[in-house]
Amino acid sequence: MPPRSKPKRAKAAPAPPFASAPGSLLDLEHLPTQDITDILKSARRLAKTPRDLLSKMLPGRRVALLFYEASTRTRVSFEFAAKNLGAVTSVVTASSSSIEKGESLTDTGITLEATGAEAIVIRHPSSGAASLMARHVSVPVLNAGDGMHEHPSQGLLDAYTILEHKKDLRGLRVVITGDIQHSRVARSNAHLLSRFGAKVTLCGPPALLPGSASALAPNLTLERDFARALRGADAVMMLRIQKERLAGFNLNVDEYIAGYQLTAERLRIARKDAIVMHPGPMIRGLELTADVADGPQSVIAEQVGNGVLVRMALLLRAFKA
Amino acid sequence: MAALLIKNGHLIDPAAGIDRPMDMLIKDGRVARVAEPGALPSKDAKVLDARGLIVAPGFIDLHVHLREPGQSYKETIASGTAAAAAGGFTSVCCMPNAVPVVDSPEWVRWLRQPERGAVVNVFPIAAATVGSHGEQITAFVALKAAGAIAFSDDGRPVVRTEVMRDALAAAAKLGVPVIQHSEDPRLSHGCAINAGPTAFRLGLRGMPAEAESSMVERDLKLARETGGHLHVAHISTRKSLDAVRRAKRAGVRVTCEVTPHHFTLLDTHVGEYNTAFKMCPPLRSEDDREALIEGLLDGAIDCIATDHAPHAADEKAQEFERAPNGIIGLETAAGLALQVLHHHHKMPLKRMVELFSANPARIAGLKGRGTLAKGAHADITLFDSVRAWTYSAFDTRSKSRNTPFDGWQFTGQVVATVVNSELVFTAKDAKETQRKSKI
Ligand SMILES: [Zn+2]
Numbered sequence: 001m002p003p004r005s006k007p008k009r010a011k012a013a014p015a016p017p018f019a020s021a022p023g024s025l026l027d028l029e030h031l032p033t034q035d036i037t038d039i040l041k042s043a044r045r046l047a048k049t050p051r052d053l054l055s056k057m058l059p060g061r062r063v064a065l066l067f068y069e070a071s072t073r074t075r076v077s078f079e080f081a082a083k084n085l086g087a088v089t090s091v092v093t094a095s096s097s098s099i100e101k102g103e104s105l106t107d108t109g110i111t112l113e114a115t116g117a118e119a120i121v122i123r124h125p126s127s128g129a130a131s132l133m134a135r136h137v138s139v140p141v142l143n144a145g146d147g148m149h150e151h152p153s154q155g156l157l158d159a160y161t162i163l164e165h166k167k168d169l170r171g172l173r174v175v176i177t178g179d180i181q182h183s184r185v186a187r188s189n190a191h192l193l194s195r196f197g198a199k200v201t202l203c204g205p206p207a208l209l210p211g212s213a214s215a216l217a218p219n220l221t222l223e224r225d226f227a228r229a230l231r232g233a234d235a236v237m238m239l240r241i242q243k244e245r246l247a248g249f250n251l252n253v254d255e256y257i258a259g260y261q262l263t264a265e266r267l268r269i270a271r272k273d274a275i276v277m278h279p280g281p282m283i284r285g286l287e288l289t290a291d292v293a294d295g296p297q298s299v300i301a302e303q304v305g306n307g308v309l310v311r312m313a314l315l316l317r318a319f320k321a
Numbered sequence: 322m323a324a325l326l327i328k329n330g331h332l333i334d335p336a337a338g339i340d341r342p343m344d345m346l347i348k349d350g351r352v353a354r355v356a357e358p359g360a361l362p363s364k365d366a367k368v369l370d371a372r373g374l375i376v377a378p379g380f381i382d383l384h385v386h387l388r389e390p391g392q393s394y395k396e397t398i399a400s401g402t403a404a405a406a407a408g409g410f411t412s413v414c415c416m417p418n419a420v421p422v423v424d425s426p427e428w429v430r431w432l433r434q435p436e437r438g439a440v441v442n443v444f445p446i447a448a449a450t451v452g453s454h455g456e457q458i459t460a461f462v463a464l465k466a467a468g469a470i471a472f473s474d475d476g477r478p479v480v481r482t483e484v485m486r487d488a489l490a491a492a493a494k495l496g497v498p499v500i501q502h503s504e505d506p507r508l509s510h511g512c513a514i515n516a517g518p519t520a521f522r523l524g525l526r527g528m529p530a531e532a533e534s535s536m537v538e539r540d541l542k543l544a545r546e547t548g549g550h551l552h553v554a555h556i557s558t559r560k561s562l563d564a565v566r567r568a569k570r571a572g573v574r575v576t577c578e579v580t581p582h583h584f585t586l587l588d589t590h591v592g593e594y595n596t597a598f599k600m601c602p603p604l605r606s607e608d609d610r611e612a613l614i615e616g617l618l619d620g621a622i623d624c625i626a627t628d629h630a631p632h633a634a635d636e637k638a639q640e641f642e643r644a645p646n647g648i649i650g651l652e653t654a655a656g657l658a659l660q661v662l663h664h665h666h667k668m669p670l671k672r673m674v675e676l677f678s679a680n681p682a683r684i685a686g687l688k689g690r691g692t693l694a695k696g697a698h699a700d701i702t703l704f705d706s707v708r709a710w711t712y713s714a715f716d717t718r719s720k721s722r723n724t725p726f727d728g729w730q731f732t733g734q735v736v737a738t739v740v741n742s743e744l745v746f747t748a749k750d751a752k753e754t755q756r757k758s759k760i
Binding site: 029104105126128136147148149187 | 593594641
């Protein structure tokens with residue numbers, strides 16, 4: 001309603017929606033810019049730190065990895081990150097008994113904390129699950145992907161990877177292509193890149209990229225035509241496509257490939273030094289062709305390695321170490 | 322029972338065309354006399370000094386969930402009607418989506434028994450289909466005889482066209498409305514939130530306006546075909562309202578209600594997954610909200626109903642998609658109408674009172690209510706259109722506290738509620754004032 005007619009809130013307003021322990025990472029939309037810079041700096045330092053030194057950074061600290069959704073990549077990445085630093089991890093999955101018996105998300109969090117978890121990494125199929133958890137526990141919560149909302153550690157590792165190849169994010173042209181609507185990776189990347197002045201183009205068919213997406217962040221452009229989106233691109237980020245999802249929207253896989261697959265020919269439209277990214281898991285021959293995935297411009301394997309560095313930085317931040 | 326004289330008040334009775342200072346004598350549960358200020362004798366009568374107050378026909382809420390039978394941890398008829406009284410409502414019509422679904426005359430009668438402890442009048446709405454499964458209509462005649470004033474499967478829509486046609490045709494014969502929760506489940510995605518930029522930002526599947534309007538348009542066709550009275554519950558989009566407007570012009574028997582939250586709040590207020598702002602239909606865009614206010618002002622919308630939907634705190638403290646739909650609303654409805662419609666959008670009080678009393682009474686066929694003409698039921702709402710107050714969910718009379726309006730400051734407050742001649746609610750400050758004036 002118009003501000004002038006809005007009843008004022010009393011001083012005794014309920015707790016702000018962001019109530020969370022310091023060191024939490026719920027999303028990139030609200031993460032202070034300085035924090036992002038610090039995390040990336042810390043990850044770069046960690047890349048040069050010898051293993052034996054790393055393992056003394058979080059000795060014996062307890063990290064719970066709460067995975068309500070199957071995810072090899074992110075789970076292993078967080079697990080290795082924690083173990084590299086000397087921390088102890090415990091993986092809890094959706095098939096564990098209390099969750100199967102219908103225990104609520106908040107009760108699970110409270111139980112983990114009472115058991116001694118000093119930080120909770122959570123992956124959950126529902127958007128907003130990480131911030132819900134963070135409101136009910138007093139230990140830091142790290143969002144490892146919540147529904148279609150955000151995947152902040154992925155956004156950070158993508159920025160880290162880009163900066164390994166490009167001097168600055170400011171003015172950089174980044175194309176994100178595929179199933180934007182259902183992608184938490186797209187949302188996290190769009191927030192971070194836009195904040196640092198990159199020119200982000202979101203590309204995909206209307207069913208996978210609604211018009212409302214352009215309001216997500218400043219400096220976002222929507223483009224239905226992949227070739228046009230690729231013109232002058234410095235980085236091309238391909239998102240995962242689920243065949244069942246295409247079918248749900250009556251999208252023909254062959255037509256999708258014809259319109260949006262990254263091929264060697266299409267990649268030539270981008271800048272010569274453009275990098276190719278994919279958050280995984282990727283299907284060669286669907287989102288991009290094998291020669292592009294394995295080609296010289298691909299940094300997909302680097303992304304995975306950088307993920308561990310960024311997640312180590314996030315854990316150190318969570319423990320203020 | 323002693324007679325009650327309400328004096329020095331400003332009477333607004335839209336059905337009788339009255340909007341000026343008048344005194345009123347109440348006797349044996351009925352309005353005995355309405356006369357010029359000072360013209361009624363006060364001997365043998367208790368006096369209620371209504372100085373500075375609007376005296377209006379008791380407010381009627383066509384859409385509440387009292388959660389009985391079966392979900393008394395959320396609300397009971399006693400607690401829900403206490404909240405109604407505090408909100409100025411003298412009658413509430415309760416939706417049948419209880420456990421079990423109110424689809425039999427026995428349950429309709431049960432709801433009306435004095436043992437339930439109702440503080441205000443309770444008029445049951447019976448299920449339109451058996452078990453609200455949407456397959457086969459209920460025994461309309463027997464249910465009406467037991468006391469049902471309308472039929473609805475609220476909470477879910479009657480999806481099948483032939484079943485909705487049957488319901489409207491049966492209702493036409495009885496002269497009662499079918500109340501439809503208009504939502505095409507194939508388009509609504511479980512309706513956690515309005516489709517738009519906020520839904521996209523939060524990564525939630527949005528419910529488009531078309532999920533509502535397509536169902537409204539289909540039902541309007543059926544209402545025209547059958548001559549049945551369609552009442553569209555909690556209308557929330559410009560598209561649906563346009564369809565209702567067109568149908569009204571074409572002479573279709575259709576009425577509709579809007580909730581205070583839909584004419585006050587927007588989908589953006591969901592913020593970071595605040596489930597106190599999650600209801601069905603969801604909060605909509607500013608354009609939709611403007612359309613609803615236009616409709617309230619120009620008559621396209623017939624009444625204000627709360628869709629009071631209590632839920633326990635732990636139910637709302639879940640993942641946004643998983644948390645149940647609905648908010649409590651009985652205690653804040655009049656405050657929001659005064660604040661948003663009267664003060665901000667300059668709606669005359671007479672129109673506001675009509676939206677809360679005369680019109681819902683007419684839609685639900687409640688004879689002798691919605692007016693304060695001589696002989697009418699002595700159901701009266703007294704309010705102060707400028708008094709400031711703050712709503713506190715902590716002090717609610719409801720069993721649940723799921724409101725987005727906790728801590729809101731309002732201009733305009735319900736001061737007293739009279740049901741069947743009995744004073745069932747007095748605002749705290751008002752009591753103080755009265756005591757002082759007596760000394
Ligand atoms: Zn409903």
